[in-house]
Amino acid sequence: MIKYAILGLLHYTDMHGYRIKEHIEQNFGHMWSINYGQIYPNLKKLYEDGLISMTEMNQNGEKGPTRKLYSITIKGKEEFTRWLEDSPEKPMLLRDPFLMRFVFYGFGDKNRSVEIIDNQIKRYENDLKRRRKNLKKWGKSGIYVRLIAELGTNLNEMFITWLKHSKEEILKDISGDTSTEMKTEDRRIAG
Amino acid sequence: MIKYAILGLLHYTDMHGYRIKEHIEQNFGHMWSINYGQIYPNLKKLYEDGLISMTEMNQNGEKGPTRKLYSITIKGKEEFTRWLEDSPEKPMLLRDPFLMRFVFYGFGDKNRSVEIIDNQIKRYENDLKRRRKNLKKWGKSGIYVRLIAELGTNLNEMFITWLKHSKEEILKDISGDTSTEMKTEDRRIAG
DNA sequence: CACCTAATATATACTTTCTATATATATAAA
DNA sequence: TTTATATATATAGAAAGTATATATTAGGTG
Incomplete structure (x- = not known):
C-alpha cells in the first residue's frame, strides 16, 4: 500500500525520499507515520518496475549529498489510477x-x-x-x-x-x- | 505486541493455538484479527523463553490431531504484569x-x-x-x-x-x- | 468397510511493514 | 581546522500479516 501512497504523492509533484517523509509528516503526521526504511526500498522497487523515473540532482546552495529526484511515469499513473478505482481490499485496521x-x-x-x-x-x-x-x-x-x-x-x-x-x-x-x-x-x- | 496479547488470553484460561484464534475472532473479530502464522511462531517463542508451559493432549471425542495446550507460567505472569503497567510506547496506528x-x-x-x-x-x-x-x-x-x-x-x-x-x-x-x-x-x- | 468431506489442528515459507542504525555530504558556527 | 547540525540515502533485522501445506479424526455415503 505504501507503494501507492508514494505514487500518489508524486502525482502532486516530483520529490526525493527525504522530502517525501517531510511531506507526510507535515500533512498526515497526526494520522500516518513513515520511515526511511519504508521509503527507500519502495522507491527502488518502483524505479525498477518503471513506475517512476529518476534524476540525480546537485543541491544548489542547500545542505547534504546529491538528491535523487523521482517523477511518476505514464505507466505509474496508469497503475495508480487502476488502484485508486479499485474497491478497498481489506477493512480498517486499528492497532494501539x-x-x-x-x-x-x-x-x-x-x-x-x-x-x-x-x-x-x-x-x-x-x-x-x-x-x-x-x-x-x-x-x-x-x-x-x-x-x-x-x-x-x-x-x-x-x-x-x-x-x-x-x-x-x-x-x-x-x-x-x-x-x-x-x-x-x-x-x-x-x- | 501479539506476544502480550497471547499471554493476556492465557491469563483467562489455558488454550491451544487454534482455540486462541477462535477466541479472538469471537470477542474482537470486529476490531482485531489474527492469523495462525502469527500465533504459532509466537507460542513457540514464548515456550522457548519459559513464559508459557505446554502439554500435549489427546482430544477426547473431538476431531483433529493432538492439541498442544499452553499455560502461562509464573515468569510469564510477571512479564505480562510488567508490560501491562508500562506506559504505552507508541501512539495509535490507523491503517485503512x-x-x-x-x-x-x-x-x-x-x-x-x-x-x-x-x-x-x-x-x-x-x-x-x-x-x-x-x-x-x-x-x-x-x-x-x-x-x-x-x-x-x-x-x-x-x-x-x-x-x-x-x-x-x-x-x-x-x-x-x-x-x-x-x-x-x-x-x-x-x- | 472403504471412501470422501468437513472440521480441527499445527506448521512454515513468504511478503510487507516497521525499527534501528550506518554512512556520507555540505553548510554554518566555534 | 575542527565540530556540530541538517540533509540525504541505504540496509539489516524484527515484527506483523498472508498464503498455503500437512496431518488427524469424526461422520456421512455408497
Missing part, C-alpha cells in the same frame, strides 16, 4: 498499544490503569488543540485532504469522550470492588 | 486501504469515488447493527471488554456520519466542477 493493554486492565493494578488513562487524555487533548489549529490550513489543500483532517479531529474528540467515560466507569468499579472486599474482610473477621 | 485512497480521490473519477463511499457506508451500517446486537453480550465479560465494545460502536457511528457528510461535500464539489466545465465549454463555443 494502549487499547491492547486496556482489554487486560482487569488483571492489573486499577489505580495504575487510571493513571495511564489520564496520560492518554492529556495526550489526546494536546493533539486535538494542534489539529483544530491546523484545520483551516488543510482547507487550502482541497476537499479530500480537508475531509481527512476533519475525520482526524472527529476521531480525536470521540476518543477523548470515551476515555473520560471509561475513567468514570472504572473509578465506580474500583469503589464497588473495595466495598465488596471490605464485606469479605468483615465476614472473615466475624467468622 | 479506503482512507489511503480517499486522500487521492481528487486525481480520479469522482463518480467512482462516490460509488466506493456508498459501499463503505453500507458495510459500516451492517457492522454497526452487528455490534449493537452484541453489546449486551460483552457486558458479561467485565467492564474492560464492554468498554472496548462501546468504543467500537462509537467509532463505527462516527465513521458513518463522516462518510455521509463527505459524500455530500463531494457531490456539491462535483456539481460545482460541472458548472465550471460547462461555462468553459460555452466560452469555447462562444469564442
Whole structure:
C-alpha cells in the first residue's frame, strides 16, 4: 500500500525520499507515520518496475549529498489510477498499544490503569488543540485532504469522550470492588 | 505486541493455538484479527523463553490431531504484569486501504469515488447493527471488554456520519466542477 | 468397510511493514 | 581546522500479516 501512497504523492509533484517523509509528516503526521526504511526500498522497487523515473540532482546552495529526484511515469499513473478505482481490499485496521493493554486492565493494578488513562487524555487533548489549529490550513489543500483532517479531529474528540467515560466507569468499579472486599474482610473477621 | 496479547488470553484460561484464534475472532473479530502464522511462531517463542508451559493432549471425542495446550507460567505472569503497567510506547496506528485512497480521490473519477463511499457506508451500517446486537453480550465479560465494545460502536457511528457528510461535500464539489466545465465549454463555443 | 468431506489442528515459507542504525555530504558556527 | 547540525540515502533485522501445506479424526455415503 505504501507503494501507492508514494505514487500518489508524486502525482502532486516530483520529490526525493527525504522530502517525501517531510511531506507526510507535515500533512498526515497526526494520522500516518513513515520511515526511511519504508521509503527507500519502495522507491527502488518502483524505479525498477518503471513506475517512476529518476534524476540525480546537485543541491544548489542547500545542505547534504546529491538528491535523487523521482517523477511518476505514464505507466505509474496508469497503475495508480487502476488502484485508486479499485474497491478497498481489506477493512480498517486499528492497532494501539494502549487499547491492547486496556482489554487486560482487569488483571492489573486499577489505580495504575487510571493513571495511564489520564496520560492518554492529556495526550489526546494536546493533539486535538494542534489539529483544530491546523484545520483551516488543510482547507487550502482541497476537499479530500480537508475531509481527512476533519475525520482526524472527529476521531480525536470521540476518543477523548470515551476515555473520560471509561475513567468514570472504572473509578465506580474500583469503589464497588473495595466495598465488596471490605464485606469479605468483615465476614472473615466475624467468622 | 501479539506476544502480550497471547499471554493476556492465557491469563483467562489455558488454550491451544487454534482455540486462541477462535477466541479472538469471537470477542474482537470486529476490531482485531489474527492469523495462525502469527500465533504459532509466537507460542513457540514464548515456550522457548519459559513464559508459557505446554502439554500435549489427546482430544477426547473431538476431531483433529493432538492439541498442544499452553499455560502461562509464573515468569510469564510477571512479564505480562510488567508490560501491562508500562506506559504505552507508541501512539495509535490507523491503517485503512479506503482512507489511503480517499486522500487521492481528487486525481480520479469522482463518480467512482462516490460509488466506493456508498459501499463503505453500507458495510459500516451492517457492522454497526452487528455490534449493537452484541453489546449486551460483552457486558458479561467485565467492564474492560464492554468498554472496548462501546468504543467500537462509537467509532463505527462516527465513521458513518463522516462518510455521509463527505459524500455530500463531494457531490456539491462535483456539481460545482460541472458548472465550471460547462461555462468553459460555452466560452469555447462562444469564442 | 472403504471412501470422501468437513472440521480441527499445527506448521512454515513468504511478503510487507516497521525499527534501528550506518554512512556520507555540505553548510554554518566555534 | 575542527565540530556540530541538517540533509540525504541505504540496509539489516524484527515484527506483523498472508498464503498455503500437512496431518488427524469424526461422520456421512455408497
